[in-house]
Amino acid sequence: MTLLKKITGFGTAALLAFGLAACNSDDAKNDDEQTSGTKTTAGDSVDHTITGIDPGSGHMELTARALKEYDLTDWNLTSGSGAAMTAALKRAYDKEEPIIITAWSPHWMFLKFDLKYLEDPKLVYGDSEEIHSITRMGMKDDFPEAYTIFQRFNWDIEDMSEIMVAIEDGVKPEEAAQTWIDDNQDKVAEWTDGVANVDGDTLKLVYAPWDSEIASHNMMKLVLEDKGYKVELSMVEPGPMFSAIADGSADATFAAWLPITHKTYLDKFDGKFEDVGINMVNVKQGLAVPTYMEDINSIDDLKK
Template identity: 70%
Template sequence: MTIFKKITGIGTAALLALTLTACGSDDTNDSSKGKAEAGSRSVGETVEYNIVGIDPGSGHMEATAKALEVYDLKDWNVIAGNGAAMTAALKRAYDKEEPIVITGWNPHWKFLKYDLKFLDDPELVYGDSEEIHSIGRIGLQKDLPEAYEIFQRFKWGTDDMSEIMVAIEDGTKPEKAAQNWVDANEDKIAEWTSGVNKVDGDEIKLVYAPWDSEIASHNMMKIVLEDMGYDVTLTAVEPGPMFSAIADGGADATFAAWLPITHKTYVEKFEGKLDDIGVNMVGVRQGLVVPAYMEDVNSIEDLKK
C-alpha cells in the first residue's frame, strides 16, 4: 500500500457531490433512519470506506496514508480535496447526524462549532501533540533584525487563534477579524514588540498553507508588522512550495510549520536551508476525527470493525 494508491485526488465540486451522495440527497430522511441503518452495518460500510481529507500535498495527508498501513485498513481510502470541501462535508453529515470520518487538526473552528472527537491513535502515527514553529530563511536575522526579534518573541495560545478563526467562519473578513483580535490584545502584542525599533517601509514576504488556522495567524502578524512600519506581502501556497520558497529565499518566513510530525518530510528535505526561529504555539493536535454521536467509534482500530 502506498500513499499514491490510498489517497484519491478529487476536485472540490466532485468531493462535495460525492459527499452529498454518500450522505443521502433526500432531505426527508430523518436522523433516526440514518442511525438505524448505520447500526446494522460496519463503520466502513456506513461511510463507503472513505476518509474525507484535505490538500494532497499536506503532511497531514501523508500521515493519514501511513495510518492506513499501520492499522491495516486495506479497504479504506482518503479523499483529497481541500479544507473548505472537508468542512462542508462535515456540516452536511453533522446536520443529519450521519457518520463521517475526516482528517482533522486543532486549533480549528470546527471543534467549537461541532461536538467532535479525535480517534485514539495507540500507535502514535500522528504523534502525541505537536507544536507550531516560526520558520525563516537563512540570513533573515541579519537582513531584518527587528522582524526577527518579534518572531522570536511571538507566542500565543489555541484560544487566541480560535477567536480569529471563528470570527472568519461567521462571516468576518480575515483582515477585520485579525484587526479585532489585535485591538483587544494590546498587552500581548506589546510582549512581542516592546523595545523593538520601528522601520520605514522595509519589505517582508510571508507564506502560509491555506488552512483556516494559518489564515488567522498570518493575517494577525501582517497587522503587527505593518504597525511596526513593514510593507508586508502575504502569499498562500501548498505546504511543499511554502517550505521551498523559504529555503530558496523567495519568501522570508512562515508561522505554519507543524512539528515534529506533520511537516517532518519538508524540514528534512530542506535541512540546512531553514532557520527554525522558535515555537509560537504548543499543544496542537492532528489525527482522524468523527462526530461525538458516533459513540461506538473511539479509536482508529475501530475502523476495522
C-alpha cells in the same frame, strides 16, 4: 403493502394474507439479523471513505501511512481542500450522518461541532505537536527588527480560535485579526516592546491553506505593518511553503508543524532555513468523527 396491479386468481382475503405473510417474513428477517448481531460496520456506514484535505499536506501523508499501519486496505482517502472537508462535515452533521475526517486543532470546527479524535494507539500521528516560526537564512541580518518580533511571538490556541471563529462567521480575515489585536494589546506589546519602526521594508510571508494559518498570518501582517513594514502574504501548499523559505524567495512562515506533520519537509530542507522558535504548543492532528458516532472511538474500530 400496495399492489400495483391486480393478480388474477387472488381474492381480497388472499391478497391480505399474502401481504401480511410477506411483512411478517421481513420482520422476522430483521429480528434474526438483530439477534445474530449483524449490523452496519464503521466502514460500511461511510462507504470506507475518509474525507481529507489538500493532497500536499503532511496530514494527508500521515493518514495514508495510518491506513497501512492499521491494515485498512479497503479504505479510501479523498483529497480536496480544508473548505471542502468542513463543508462535507457540516452536511453530514446537520443530518446526523456518519463521517470520518482528517482533523487538526486549533480549528474552528471543534468549537462549532461536537467532535472527538479517534484514539491512535500506534501513534502514527504522534503526540501533541508545536507550531514553529521559521525564516530564510540571513533574514536576521536583513530584518533584525522583524526577527526580534518572530522570536518573541507566542500565543494560545484560544487566541487563534477567536480569529478563526470570527472568519468562519463571515468577518474578513484582516478585520477579525484587527479585533483580536485591539483586545490583546498587552500580548502584542510583549512581542514588539523596544523594537524600532522601519520605513517600508518589504517582508514576504508564506503559509499553508489552513484556517489556523490564515488567522495567524493575517494577525502578524497587521502587527508588522504597524511597525512600518510592507507585508506580502502568499498562501501555498506546504511543499512550496518550505521550498520558498529554503530558496529565499520568501522571508518567513509561522506555519511549520513539528516534529511530525512537516517532518518530510524538515528533513528535505534541513540546514536551509532557521527555526526561530515555537509560537504555539499542544496542537494536535488525527482522524475525528462527530460524537454521535458512539461506537467508533479508535482507529482500530475502523477494522471491524
